[in-house]
Ligand SMILES: Nc1nc2c(ncn2[C@@H]2O[C@H](COP(=O)(O)OP(=O)(O)OP(=O)(O)O)[C@@H](O)[C@H]2O)c(=O)[nH]1
């Protein structure tokens with residue numbers, strides 16, 4: 093359902109040209125052919141990595157080419173081979189030929205390698221064309237071109253971060269501020285009916301996936317509101333951001349909201365409440381009474397959970413939240 097997709101161009105290195113040369117040495121009257129072969133062009137190799145879970149890196153960098161082989165030289169010197177390049181590709185990526193649609197590779201395990209474009213062979217130098225009856229050959233080959241292919245990469249996204257909270261807490265607004273996702277946002281409850289995924293760039297060319305899901309209300313596990321079945325979409329996440337509206341507009345008590353949502357999470361599964369969680373006070377631009385924010389902060393401290401406050405409207409606190417989420421998600425072993 094949530095598919096990340098990019099088109100990329102891979103271009104292997106061309107082979108180096110074969111050389112045309114004859115030996116010229118003192119006291120050797122008629123030197124034989126001595127043109128060396130060209131070097132082989134480098135390959136473009138896609139290598140599966142656990143470190144990335146989106147194709148964002150390719151969006152910034154859609155072309156990958158490997159080095160060409162050097163030309164052959166006289167004295168039978170072969171040109172140096174071009175270096176191959178390895179392009180990290182998230183595990184789970186499926187590679188298609190963009191022109192024919194043919195599936196070329198399916199990355200299932202880390203370290204898995206796929207040569208996406210083969211380097212061109214080096215041309216033969218004239219020394220290789222010598223035979224007993226053809227002792228002064230002038231034939232020599234040009235290097236062969238490296239393969240060039242357009243690929244389409246597809247990756248089924250799995251959410252790393254789940255946004256939970258009451259309806260109207262600002263979940264969809266947050267994902268629209270930190271990713272390219274553009275879910276519907278409105279000031280009535282249950283605006284979000286289906287989960288939205290957004291890819292968030294962590295700055296250092298790494299990224300993670302955030303899931304915005306419908307809001308939870310008291311009794312959701314009994315089917316109130318939109319129920320709790322959609323929580324399965326965040327079962328495999330590594331961290332939850334629990335958004336609590338601390339503005340007066342909610343008309344409710346932030347601490348009570350927090351406890352209600354925790355109970356609903358618990359009735360879905362114990363694993364879900366046991367996940368690492370960041371408590372996020374939202375709409376601080378509209379929070380007049382600091383006591384509301386403070387009560388939530390204290391609750392987070394009691395529960396030994398990190399606490400951050402944000403305004404998706406002014407942008408306050410968003411960089412810190414992104415950093416905290418990135419830290420919780422990246423470089424951690426895969427969730428079971
Ligand atoms: N003042 C202020 N308003 C906000 C902020 N974030 C969101 N809102 C408003 O709060 C309302 C609800 O925002 P949404 O992002 O749709 O809330 P949600 O949590 O996704 O709601 P559901 O999808 O119904 O669960 C909208 O009118 C937003 O404009 C904020 O930081 N400050």
Ligand SMILES: [Mg+2]
Nearest residue numbers: 263264283284
């Ligand atoms: Mg929403």
